[in-house]
Amino acid sequence: MESVFSGIEKLGPAGLVLRAILGSLLGIFLLVGFIVLRRWYRARYFRRRNERTAALRAQWDDIVSGKIPPQDWRFDPLDCDIVESILLDNIEMSAPDDLPPLLNCLRVSGLLDMLIYEARSAYSWKQRAALLALGRTRAREAIPALAAGLDSRSAETRIAAIRALGRTAIMEAAIPILDRVVEGRLDAPERSVKNSLANCCRSHPETLVRYLEQTQGPTRELLARVLAELASPELGEDLLVLAADTLPEVRASAARALGNTNTSYTLPALQSLATDPEWFVRLRAVVALGEIENVGKIEILLRSLCDANRHVRQRAAWALARMEPQLEQILEDVVATNDDYALQSFISELERSGAIEKIVGMLAGSGDHSMQTTLQEVVERARESVGLSGKAAAAAAGTH
């Protein structure tokens, strides 16, 4: 008997179309079948998982204390997976005092060893999942396995290892990253590296300073940016050295860091950075000045308000407009600069912060009538001139 396929062969070009139709129909059935099966499987899996999760949660204290021996749940893949995820969630949320019994359960049950083994020997997503889970354990013995992940040939695995080290939030976990960064051996997105270093070095920023001394170029800039987020007054003169660095990015980071350290040397250092040749260093210095509590900054900010760069001017205005008790005096000083751009920027920021009504009210209640009238006129004129649109405003705000 002639087969269906030989019949199709005989059709010639029409047979080709028929085969295409059959192929498409088969594709449709396969796709629909896959969707249905997938749905069915997921529904069944999650129902079972929810039931087991509820059962294991009911016995949780006994599992953690070891009353229920680990072998009761350890060798059932679903139970093991559920216990692992509950343990990791609890470890992440627990206070330091509650951590030992959870870590002990992780160690005694062999879960930690299993994760370390997977992180070292598994591939692809399984390895990355193990790395991330290890990071969540915050266990010191996990660090060597995580560090090994940094040398993986896969970019995704390296990123997972960096994130996992960051999640431990342990100072020692930063060392493998820093070593590789300094030696130029870590090819990974800058943001992941910065976040992880920031997490790990939060309590010991001085470690970053040590490494900064050994680096040059982009690596030095990266470490300086992390340091800028973590700086504390204890860093002392180290920040002053960075403020005089040859790299503008490092000076900018030093400015940012100084904003977190209100000490005797902060203001002079920021004053110097506020006159830096690079506009973004000046900008960072002005931002930092806005963050510190020191009336001595007014004079520096007033000078920055007349800066050639509009971003610097605007940011100086932002900082000045938030110094409420001194606003009237500051307004007088701004008017005295005879710089229209400075005045416009300042008035604009007063409007933005909502302080303009207060200052207008203050002027109305002031005793010195001639000064009051002059300032009121100046403020009104400036208010009229800001908020323009089109070319006029662009010209008004341009670099002069």
Added chain:
Amino acid sequence: MRFLTVSNQILFIYYVLSNLIYLGLLIVAISRNVRHHHRLGSFRFELIKASPFTPPITLIVPAHNEERSIVSSVGALLGLDYPSLEVIVVNDGSTDATVERLQKAYDLRTARILYIADIATAPVRAIYRSPVEPRLFVLDKQGAGCKADAINAGINAATSPYVCVVDADSILERESLVRIMVGVLSDPGRVIAVGGIVRVLNGSRVVDNQIEQVRLPKRPIEVMQVIEYLRAFLVGREGWATFNMLPIISGAFGIFQRDLVKQVGGFRTHAVGEDLDLVIRMHRRLLEEHRPYHITFIPDPTCWTEVPTDLKSLARQRARWHKGLIDALWPNRDMLFRARYGRVGWLILPYMWIFEFLAPVIELVGYVTIILAMVLGVLSKAFFLQFLLFGYAFATLISIGSVLLEEMTVRRYANWREVARLLIYCLFEHFPYRQMTMVWRLQGLWQYLRGDLQWGTMKRVGISANPSQATSHE
């Protein structure tokens, strides 16, 4: 006779090629989706939100006569889960009480904030700020008759390095900004724009401008659009983004590097498809400057939007989209087949000309010649039927593939009945819905040739007039 035979052969090749390209995109999209979801497993959004390195975003909300929903929309946007957010509502010459509603709800006060028009726009009449919500600014500008002008005004006023354009009548999911920023954060130096998925709101239950329950709409015309949106975003955009050839980021939801948008002159005023136009110009600029870049698409940050519920509005919308397509392709025709524009000039733009812009014309010519050939006896009825069946089955396969992608990514339609309905509607998408859209697109082409570049209006149900009221879009 010879003409008819050749024409039918060309049509056959065109149709097979078009579907093969989409099949390729489907395969690429599935693989990319699986990888993206594995990668998401390693992200903790709480850490992104807590990180000092997460960049701020300015949401720009162009609003024209949105008094019914503006307050609840702005409330929902301010409630988005993102650490550093600024919301700028641009009232684009509304003739209703859009600004008054906002004024009342947020105690808006006039603020003469320095507004620098880096991109020229229609005059801004006033800038308002809210003492109760310092992250909110409202720009009241003269209407210029186009959304692009309003967005440009918002970009001028934005203070964040990234801007996200959102339609006032759309709903963003709470985590959508953090999710879309995953695209940027993976490579901040190179990723200059990211698109998220826009999905059909009709039929879903909305409470306080947040989706409470996702459901399929009841009207067939709306369900067809659900499938269309899934295919366009999850297959088309995902696929093209894999090769860095994404030609469009939806005007309803996408983030852009603010400074780059300014450098290319912002959204083109009076462009009918301003979103498509901007992305093509960004490609052009960066390729001309030999700057490494990536314009990408992320499938899980979701924006829900209302789609037309009646044929008339849908016809107008599709005609407008087609006008927008021509309006963006024509000024950039010099990019075609030029080495300096790389794969954009050699692949995606020719694809858009041939398989998007010319599609309704070729389809129409095809229908006419096939019928003529049948009447004149050049084409056998059997072959004609086979061809139709093949075309239908192949295209349906792609539509079902997009439902599969939805299942594999966000899986918003929870119950079996809705998935079954979606699958059944896939069978009707290519007949007669496809033929209807062909006619509307031809209308768009005709209007464009006549110089009619009007946007037209769309009949809307409205998200919610009362913020606390649950609204079902059925």
